[in-house]
Amino acid sequence: MLNLLNPGGQSKPTLPEPYPNSFVQITLNPYEYSIICPRVIAERTFLSVKLKMEPDSIKEVVISDDDHLALIIEGLGYESSERIAELTAPLAEQGVYVLILHIA
Numbered sequence: 001m002l003n004l005l006n007p008g009g010q011s012k013p014t015l016p017e018p019y020p021n022s023f024v025q026i027t028l029n030p031y032e033y034s035i036i037c038p039r040v041i042a043e044r045t046f047l048s049v050k051l052k053m054e055p056d057s058i059k060e061v062v063i064s065d066d067d068h069l070a071l072i073i074e075g076l077g078y079e080s081s082e083r084i085a086e087l088t089a090p091l092a093e094q095g096v097y098v099l100i101l102h103i104a
Contacts, residue, residue, distance in 0.1 A: 023070055025101060036099070039067065068099075 025036040035042070042063050050061045073083050088098045 036068070039063075 022038050022041060023036070024041065025034075027034040035046070037045075046061070047063060050058060050063070053061065071087070073080055073087070084100060088100070091098055
């Protein structure tokens with residue numbers, strides 16, 4: 001996955017222009033890769049790879065049609081956890097999907 005973002009083995013992976021400072025989260029678990037990034041990066045970087053895959057494998061790769069917003073909440077420990085709960089509880093109650101990433 002990093003090879004797609006780091007062609008030619010550059011010392012630091014780069015993102016397509018004009019989005020060099022965009023948020024990209026790549027998570028690997030035993031079942032899947034999850035990649036959170038701007039749609040333009042997903043389309044430019046991963047769509048071409050998907051189209052080259054075997055037909056049976058293509059259906060396993062999904063680029064969501066949903067757009068998401070990022071909200072950064074700074075703070076330490078309980079303080080930030082409390083703020084996250086206060087902000088996300090009303091969204092969750094309305095059925096809005098909320099993904100919380102803790103970045104240390």
